[in-house]
Amino acid sequence: MSLIVTGSIGIDCVETPTGQVDNVLGGAGSYFAAAARFFGPVRLVAAVGEDFPDELDGQLKSLGVDLEGLEKRVGSKTFRWSGKYHENMNRRDTTAVELNVLIEALPPVPESYRDSEFIFLAVTSPQNQLELLETFPKRKLVMADTIELYLQTERDAFMEVVQRVDGLVINDDEAMMFTGETDAVKAAEAMLAMGLKFVVVKKGEHGVLLRHQDGWAALPAFPQAKLVDPTGAGDTFAGGMMAHLAATGDMSLNTLKQALAYGTVVASYTIEAFSLDRLTSITRDDIDGRYRQYREMLAIE
Amino acid sequence: MSLIVTGSIGIDCVETPTGQVDNVLGGAGSYFAAAARFFGPVRLVAAVGEDFPDELDGQLKSLGVDLEGLEKRVGSKTFRWSGKYHENMNRRDTTAVELNVLIEALPPVPESYRDSEFIFLAVTSPQNQLELLETFPKRKLVMADTIELYLQTERDAFMEVVQRVDGLVINDDEAMMFTGETDAVKAAEAMLAMGLKFVVVKKGEHGVLLRHQDGWAALPAFPQAKLVDPTGAGDTFAGGMMAHLAATGDMSLNTLKQALAYGTVVASYTIEAFSLDRLTSITRDDIDGRYRQYREMLAIE
Numbered sequence: 325m326s327l328i329v330t331g332s333i334g335i336d337c338v339e340t341p342t343g344q345v346d347n348v349l350g351g352a353g354s355y356f357a358a359a360a361r362f363f364g365p366v367r368l369v370a371a372v373g374e375d376f377p378d379e380l381d382g383q384l385k386s387l388g389v390d391l392e393g394l395e396k397r398v399g400s401k402t403f404r405w406s407g408k409y410h411e412n413m414n415r416r417d418t419t420a421v422e423l424n425v426l427i428e429a430l431p432p433v434p435e436s437y438r439d440s441e442f443i444f445l446a447v448t449s450p451q452n453q454l455e456l457l458e459t460f461p462k463r464k465l466v467m468a469d470t471i472e473l474y475l476q477t478e479r480d481a482f483m484e485v486v487q488r489v490d491g492l493v494i495n496d497d498e499a500m501m502f503t504g505e506t507d508a509v510k511a512a513e514a515m516l517a518m519g520l521k522f523v524v525v526k527k528g529e530h531g532v533l534l535r536h537q538d539g540w541a542a543l544p545a546f547p548q549a550k551l552v553d554p555t556g557a558g559d560t561f562a563g564g565m566m567a568h569l570a571a572t573g574d575m576s577l578n579t580l581k582q583a584l585a586y587g588t589v590v591a592s593y594t595i596e597a598f599s600l601d602r603l604t605s606i607t608r609d610d611i612d613g614r615y616r617q618y619r620e621m622l623a624i625e
Numbered sequence: 626m627s628l629i630v631t632g633s634i635g636i637d638c639v640e641t642p643t644g645q646v647d648n649v650l651g652g653a654g655s656y657f658a659a660a661a662r663f664f665g666p667v668r669l670v671a672a673v674g675e676d677f678p679d680e681l682d683g684q685l686k687s688l689g690v691d692l693e694g695l696e697k698r699v700g701s702k703t704f705r706w707s708g709k710y711h712e713n714m715n716r717r718d719t720t721a722v723e724l725n726v727l728i729e730a731l732p733p734v735p736e737s738y739r740d741s742e743f744i745f746l747a748v749t750s751p752q753n754q755l756e757l758l759e760t761f762p763k764r765k766l767v768m769a770d771t772i773e774l775y776l777q778t779e780r781d782a783f784m785e786v787v788q789r790v791d792g793l794v795i796n797d798d799e800a801m802m803f804t805g806e807t808d809a810v811k812a813a814e815a816m817l818a819m820g821l822k823f824v825v826v827k828k829g830e831h832g833v834l835l836r837h838q839d840g841w842a843a844l845p846a847f848p849q850a851k852l853v854d855p856t857g858a859g860d861t862f863a864g865g866m867m868a869h870l871a872a873t874g875d876m877s878l879n880t881l882k883q884a885l886a887y888g889t890v891v892a893s894y895t896i897e898a899f900s901l902d903r904l905t906s907i908t909r910d911d912i913d914g915r916y917r918q919y920r921e922m923l924a925i926e
Contacts, residue, residue, distance in 0.1 A: 412807040506713040507830055509848045529808055530831035533848060541922055544843030547810045547834060581925050621842055622923050624882050 325464070327570035328367040328437055329356045329563070330456045331446025332426055333394075335380065337406040338598060340413060342552045348599035349380045351403060352446035352469070355556035357389045358603045359563030359590040362611055363571045366563075367440060369393035369456070371431040373401035373424055383600065395431040400424060413554050414528045433459040442570035444562060445489070447471050450481035457488055465575055467491040467566060469558075475502045486518050490575065493524040493562050496533075508533050522580060524565070526558050532584055538577040543584050546592035546618055553598045557591040560603065564590035564611075585622075589614045626765070628871035629668040629738055630657045630864070631757045632747025633727055634695075636681065638707040639899060641714060641854045649900035650681045652704060653747035653770070656857035658690045659904045660864030660891040663912055664872045668741060670694035670757070672732040674702035674725055684901065696732040701725060714855050715829045734760040743871035745863060746790070748772050751782035758789055766876055768792045768867060770859075776803045787819050791876065794825040794863050797834075809834050823881060825866070827859050833885055839878040844885050847893035847919055854899045858892040861904065865891035865912075886923075890915045 331353030337346045353370040360366045366389040372381075376396060385391065406420040430452055440460050445453040445468040453468055460466075466489040474482055475498060482502075486492065492515060494502070499511035508525045512535035515523040522536040531544040565587035572579050589611055596602040632654030638647045654671040661667045667690040673682075677697060686692065707721040731753055741761050746754040746769040754769055761767075767790040775783055776799060783803075787793065793816060795803070800812035809826045813836035816824040823837040832845040866888035873880050890912055897903040 414808070507715070507852075509830075527831065529810075530828065531843070531845065533845070535848075539922070540848045542832070542845030542848050544832065544834070544845060547836075547841045547843050551808075578926050585925050619925050621840070622925060624886050624920050624923060625879050 325442055325570050325573050326367065326440045327360060327364060327442040327444070327567055328369065328393075328440040328460070329353055329360065329444040329446055329566075330369040330448070331356055331444075331559075332403050332448070333370045333372050333376075333384070334403040334405050335377070336404075336555065336599065337420075338409075338553055338555050339407070340409040340553045341411055343598065345598040347377070349383050350405060350555060350599060352559040354384065354600065355559035355594065356444060356446060356563035356566075358387055358600045359560035359594070360567035361387055361389050362590070362608045363564070363567035363586070365390060366567065367393055367437050369431055369433055369437065371395040371397050371400070371425045371428075374398050376402045383604075386604070392434045393431065393437055397425055397428070397431075400428060407555065409554065413551055416554075430455060438462070441465070442566060443467070444566045445469070445485075446559065446562075450474055450478045450485045453485050454481065454488065465490050465569060467493055467562070469493050469562060470498065472498050472501060483518075486515070486520060489520070491520060491522040491524065493526065493558075493565070495558070496525050496527045499523075499525050521575060524584065526561065528554070528557075532561070532588065534580055534584055536577045536580055541577070541581045541584060543581075543588055543622070546588055546614070549592040550596050552596055554595050555598075556594050556600070560594040561587035561591040563587070585618055586611070586615060589618055626743055626871050626874050627668065627741045628661060628665060628743040628745070628868055629670065629694075629741040629761070630654055630661065630745040630747055630867075631670040631749070632657055632745075632860075633704050633749070634671045634673050634677075634685070635704040635706050636678070637705075637856065637900065638721075639710075639854055639856050640708070641710040642712055643853045644899070646899040648678070650684050651706060651856060651900060653860040655685065655901065656860035656895065657745060657747060657864035657867075659688055659901045660861035660888075660895070661868035662688055662690050663891070663909045664865070664868035664887070666691060667868065668694055668738050670732055670734055670738065672696040672698050672701070672726045672729075675699050677703045684905075687905070688901075693735045694732065694738055698726055698729070698732075701729060708856065710855065714852055717855075731756060739763070742766070743867060744768070745867045746770070746786075747860065747863075751775055751779045751786045754786050755782065755789065766791050766870060768794055768863070770794050770863060771799065773799050773802060784819075787816070787821060790821070792821055792823040792825065794827065794859075794866070796859070797826050797828045800824075800826050822876060825885065827862065829855070829858075833862070833889065835881055835885055837878045837881055842878070842882045842885060844882075844889055844923070847889055847915070850893040851897050853897055855896050856899075857895050857901075861895040862888035862892040864888070886916060886919055887912070890919055
């Protein structure tokens with residue numbers, strides 16, 4: 325079924341203990357779409373500035389996702405992010421950020437996108453998320469992500485997002501901050517009680533925790549991945565997860581578990597190279613192969 | 626097959642955000658044995674002082690484990706530990722500790738224990754672990770645990786332990802410190818390369834990671850447990866794990882995975898009350914029921 329992501333496209337500079345890259349394709353929208361496209365069609369709503377390099381534009385086009393909703397805004401500049409990871413790559417510092425087009429008006433949603441049913445609202449302000457949500461009257465499943473900034477500065481608006489979506493995907497630190505709980509399990513429980521159908525708490529190298537209205541799941545990260553750059557792991561996790569839900573058309577506990585596993589597997593490829601490099605060198609067969617391997621690792625005979 | 630644990634018996638005072646208890650039964654040997662007894666016979670080698678209270682002695686006896694190797698040493702005092710947990714109970718401070726009998730001579734191993742095949746060397750100095758190891762000429766599978774102190778002060782002796790045992794069970798912080806690696810996956814890989822058959826890295830609320838010579842496994846903590854007091858979680862995890870290995874008599878990757886799951890389930894009960902209170906109120910049926918629930922949670926259809 326029709327899947328859409330609304331999210332950022334960025335120009336990233338990233339330094340990790342294994343190397344460094346400058347001016348590469350980044351942003352939650354790019355990562356999400358690059359992961360989701362393995363599972364079916366993906367529509368992208370996003371804006372870049374007139375400075376967006378032809379090379380990155382070409383990379384985006386080569387993903388094969390629907391870019392009708394990609395606005396190249398004259399007179400604006402593209403979102404830029406620079407970050408440096410610690411020796412343990414679960415931690416990083418943002419060394420520079422220019423929001424640019426991200427804090428201007430939202431990109432327009434094309435008429436042809438209005439029938440989208442599976443909606444992923446990547447990180448932007450809760451007000452923007454609410455406005456975007458309204459542009460999809462045929463929505464069947466909506467998930468949103470957020471960051472600490474908005475939980476601190478726009479808590480009420482985010483609470484309204486929580487009332488209007490089916491599921492959240494959120495980092496453990498943010499989940500605990502938002503709920504005032506001191507561990508991820510209690511935080512997930514508290515968020516479910518706010519009226520969600522399910523909550524996915526991302527724990528980085530420790531995997532993910534799912535609190536679904538019908539039960540729990542907890543999945544570890546895929547241990548064999550070669551960690552080069554964790555940037556985009558969370559967004560590609562969300563992309564794989566959401567795209568599997570869209571492909572199957574339901575949100576039962578068991579489908580969610582499959583979706584979490586696909587998300588985990590796609591994210592395990594993301595981190596094996598900088599930017600989208602690894603995601604653009606694999607095939608669906610690679611994903612399915614590692615998925616089988618991961619399922620087998622989890623199964624206890 | 627015959628399972629033995631060599632480890633401490635302690636008198637604990639514990640404070641957590643949910644409550645406080647004073648002078649309760651603790652120590653790695655007690656916790657390990659209380660968990661392992663559900664799976665088959667357990668022998669315990671340990672020493673207490675003449676101050677060991679009758680009430681705790683009665684509790685220990687009521688576990689139904691073989692206490693021929695329990696020495697009540699005249700003129701000595703029992704190991705005591707006091708600790709206070711933080712709001713997030715993954716962290717704690719030791720507020721008082723008296724090693725007492727633990728730093729005296731090792732308790733003698735009874736002649737009737739010398740045919741033990743499955744040996745768990747709970748935390749003591751590596752020199753003690755090596756000496757204990759030698760008293761079991763029929764050993765088939767030996768696992769050891771350790772703490773940061775011995776990795777810092779007796780690294781060479783611990784390296785010798787590593788050469789002589791089949792598997793290690795170790796906390797993530799200690800695994801990283803020991804290997805100089807910055808994440809648990811790399812630390813487990815590095816330890817396996819030291820010649821072990823398998824390494825189990827404990828990550829507290831984030832579950833466990835297994836590096837086995839035939840592959841990997843990663844298991845989350847059981848999310849539904851009601852956390853009251855985490856003391857003994859790691860020791861009862863080890864008890865459930867090792868006792869399942871002893872009951873099945875092998876150490877294949879799949880048996881290890883079952884063993885990790887049993888360990889996780891037993892530990893999930895341990896933390897639901899102070900001291901051994903929960904472990905002495907459940908039955909093997911409870912464990913099997915939660916084990917099925919846990920397996921089902923992990924399985925992806």
